[in-house]
Amino acid sequence: xxxxxxxxxxxxxxxxxxxxxxxxxxxxxxxxxxxxxxxxxxxxxxxxxxxxxxxxxxxxxxxxxxxxxxxxxxxxxxxxxxxxxxxxxxxxxxxxxxxxxxxxxxxxxxxxxxxxxxxxxxxxxxxxxxxxxxxxxxxxxxxxxxxxxxxxxxxxxxxxxxxxxxxxxxxxxxxxxxxxxxxxxxxxxxxxxxxxxxxxxxxxxxxxxxxxxxxxxxxxxxxxxxxxxxxxxxxxxxxxxxxxxxxxxxxxxxxxxxxxxxxxxx
Amino acid sequence: xxxxxxxxxxxxxxxxxxxxxxxxxxxxxxxxxxxxxxxxxxxxxxxxxxxxxxxxxxxxxxxxxxxxxxxxxxxxxxxxxxxxxxxxxxxxxxxxxxxxxxxxxxxxxxxxxxxxxxxxxxxxxxxxxxxxxxxxxxxxxxxxxxxxxxxxxxxxxxxxxxxxxxxxxxxxxxxxxxxxxxxxxxxxxxxxxxxxxxxxxxxxxxxxxxxxxxxxxxxxxxxxxxxxxxxxxxxxxxxxxxxxxxxxxxxxxxxxxxxxxxxxxx
Numbered sequence: 449x450x451x452x453x454x455x456x457x458x459x460x461x462x463x464x465x466x467x468x469x470x471x472x473x474x475x476x477x478x479x480x481x482x483x484x485x486x487x488x489x490x491x492x493x494x495x496x497x498x499x500x501x502x503x504x505x506x507x508x509x510x511x512x513x514x515x516x517x518x519x520x521x522x523x524x525x526x527x528x529x530x531x532x533x534x535x536x537x538x539x540x541x542x543x544x545x546x547x548x549x550x551x552x553x554x555x556x557x558x559x560x561x562x563x564x565x566x567x568x569x570x571x572x573x574x575x576x577x578x579x580x581x582x583x584x585x586x587x588x589x590x591x592x593x594x595x596x597x598x599x600x601x602x603x604x605x606x607x608x609x610x611x612x613x614x615x616x617x618x619x620x621x622x623x624x625x626x627x628x629x630x631x632x633x634x635x636x637x638x639x640x641x642x643x644x645x646x647x648x649x650x651x652x653x654x655x656x657x658x659x660x661x662x663x664x665x666x667x668x669x670x671x672x673x674x675x676x677x678x679x680x681x682x683x684x685x686x687x688x689x690x691x692x693x694x695x696x697x698x699x700x701x702x703x704x705x706x707x708x709x710x711x712x713x714x
Numbered sequence: 715x716x717x718x719x720x721x722x723x724x725x726x727x728x729x730x731x732x733x734x735x736x737x738x739x740x741x742x743x744x745x746x747x748x749x750x751x752x753x754x755x756x757x758x759x760x761x762x763x764x765x766x767x768x769x770x771x772x773x774x775x776x777x778x779x780x781x782x783x784x785x786x787x788x789x790x791x792x793x794x795x796x797x798x799x800x801x802x803x804x805x806x807x808x809x810x811x812x813x814x815x816x817x818x819x820x821x822x823x824x825x826x827x828x829x830x831x832x833x834x835x836x837x838x839x840x841x842x843x844x845x846x847x848x849x850x851x852x853x854x855x856x857x858x859x860x861x862x863x864x865x866x867x868x869x870x871x872x873x874x875x876x877x878x879x880x881x882x883x884x885x886x887x888x889x890x891x892x893x894x895x896x897x898x899x900x901x902x903x904x905x906x907x908x909x910x911x912x913x914x915x916x917x918x919x920x921x922x923x924x925x926x927x928x929x930x931x932x933x934x935x936x937x938x939x940x941x942x943x944x945x946x947x948x949x950x951x952x953x954x955x956x957x958x959x960x961x962x963x964x965x966x967x968x969x970x971x972x973x974x975x976x977x978x979x980x
Contacts, residue, residue: 549887553924586852587901592925621815625926633925635853655921658819659858659899660891 449523451530459531463598464634464646470523471579471641475702478711480581480640482514483543483664493685498613501550505543507685515541515666517705522696524577524668527645532573532672535693539563539574539677540669540686543581546589551657553611555618558597559669560648561605562617567687568679572602572648574671580642581664586635589657591644591665594624596631598647619651627651670694715789717796725797729864730900730912736789737845737907741968744977746847746906748780749809749930759951764879767816771809773951781807781932783971788962790843790934793911798839798938801959805829805840805943806935806952809847812855817923819877821884824863825935826914827871828883833953834945838868838914840937846908847930852901855923857910857931860890862897864913885917893917936960 449470451459459465471479486505487494493506509519518524519538528536545551559576563569584590605617636644646652657663671677676691698704705711715736717725725731737745752771753760759772775785784790785804794802811817825842829835850856871883902910912918923929937943942957964970971977 548891553922556924585899586903587856587858587899587921589921590853592853621926625814628926633851633853633927637852653924655853655855655924656819658822658919658921660887660894661899 449526451527462595463650464593464595464644466636466638467643468638469641470643472703473641474706476581476640478514478702478706479518479579479666481711482512483581486512486543487545495614497550497552499550501547502545503552503613504545507541507688508543509538509541510685514702514705517697517701518579518666519668520694520697521701522699523643524579525670525694525696528575528577528670535673536670537673537676537691537693538668538688539671540667540688542667544665544667546654546657546663546665548660548662549658551589551663552613553656554654555608555611555616556624556651556653557605557616557618558603558649558651561602563648563677564602565617566679566681567677569671569675569677571675573675574669575645575648576667576669577643577645578668579666580638580640581666582662583639584637584642584663584665585661586637588659588661588663589654590635590637590663591652591654592633592635593646594627594631594651595634597627597651598649600627600649602649624651715792717793728861729916730859730861730910732902732904733909734904735907736909738969739907740972742847742906744780744968744972745784745845745932747977748778749847752778752809753811761880763816763818765816767813768811769818769879770811773807773954774809775804775807776951780968780971783963783967784845784932785934786960786963787967788965789909790845791936791960791962794841794843794936801939802936803939803942803957803959804934804954805937806933806954808933810931810933812920812923812929812931814926814928815924817855817929818879819922820920821874821877821882822890822917822919823871823882823884824869824915824917827868829914829943830868831883832945832947833943835937835941835943837941839941840935841911841914842933842935843909843911844934845932846904846906847932848928849905850903850908850929850931851927852903854925854927854929855920856901856903856929857918857920858899858901859912860893860897860917861900863893863917864915866893866915868915890917
């Protein structure tokens with residue numbers, strides 16, 4: 449999948465792009481079943497909410513063939529190769545569960561703030577490209593983005609160790625208020641299989657999910673190979689140290705896997 | 715304001731009705747300025763979030779002429795007189811602030827659950843009619859309603875004294891999941907001045923507001939006079955004991971007040 453000139457312009461201007469229905473129902477069925485199976489397990493890569501519900505599964509592409517294929521999928525990898533103009537590697541791979549009733553807040557932050565401070569990533573030449581595994585409604589913890597906020601560079605942040613179970617470099621109210629006054633808020637919603645990419649410096653957050661609808665999103669973080677991290681303060685499964693450029697699999701890799709293993713949408 | 719036959723049918727069926735832009739910009743400017751002035755004060759009728767931010771102002775119609783006019787406004791009073799087929803009195807009057815960044819969750823509940831258990835209200839012949847003072851977006855803590863849930867009567871509930879600063883009779887996850895599977899969720903959004911009425915047994919909730927946009931809503935709770943409360947366990951400013959039927963003011967009462975006091979939208 450390649451971005452056209454208008455998409456490139458829009459990304460530069462607003463810092464995000466949304467692709468509804470980028471993966472098919474069959475592909476999402478496969479990913480969804482695999483995610484549910486993993487969420488039922490207990491392993492060190494699964495971080496939990498204060499309530500005990502799973503919050504984030506890290507590095508599932510290292511222990512699940514299905515997610516290995518996703519992390520190498522051309523619909524996710526190619527746009528980021530294109531934007532960075534070079535090969536990319538997997539910096540992080542997350543399944544954010546935002547479980548029904550228990551999914552907690554993600555405070556206002558920039559991803560690159562953490563990658564720079566904790567991982568010594570030289571430049572904001574890495575970003576998330578996210579796949580909705582569940583339908584994102586306006587009310588089940590939709591991700592909120594502040595358009596144009598990526599133009600402000602890396603903003604001052606405080607290390608919030610208290611609000612949730614997950615430490616995060618977060619922005620203060622005054623900064624968020626100023627940025628929202630300029631760019632507003634967008635909260636893309638859509639069917640499972642929709643894809644969202646956003647700049648590493650784009651300010652974002654998501655509220656708790658108090659509904660019965662889970663809101664699982666996979667975040668694949670790809671980094672330009674020449675921009676690899678230089679500090680190894682976090683566990684390897686949170687900030688990977690294998691900087692080998694990704695060679696994308698075929699566009700039909702997930703469909704072929706599902707066919708071979710007889711997994712299909714109901 | 716009178717409901718037509720289709721609105722009556724829809725209310726019976728779904729348990730809620732929404733009236734966009736029911737109050738004018740000038741009327742909302744008056745109400746908004748008055749609410750902001752009150753929120754800056756410190757008085758026993760103002761309950762606070764755990765953070766200290768104002769959560770709910772009770773009984774402003776007893777100490778503010780502007781809100782006295784609103785509590786007697788025909789656009790709010792007449793539809794409820796019509797539904798109950800008799801005179802109504804003010805059971806409760808709230809300004810729910812849902813302040814920017816700090817407005818906390820309202821857990822899943824039925825209003826009548828509290829009015830019955832705490833106030834000894836005989837029947838669910840009371841309800842809220844709410845006025846948006848700020849724009850309600852999908853992402854600043856919009857109220858979520860479960861259509862048709864009012865048909866299930868008064869559901870078993872637990873008294874949640876911990877989650878927020880405000881004690882509430884709340885529903886468990888299994889109950890909410892079942893009701894949402896049947897009726898879905900709606901989260902009406904709209905400009906300041908929009909009005910929302912919903913059945914006393916309609917299940918609803920609202921998530922925290924983590925945006926810079928405040929989401930003030932006024933909740934006027936009117937009760938059929940013959941259905942007045944019988945237990946006085948809560949402070950008078952939370953559950954009123956004056957059961958005199960409301961005589962509505964003129965439809966232009968707020969506009970006249972604003973004109974007389976030279977208060978206008980900017």
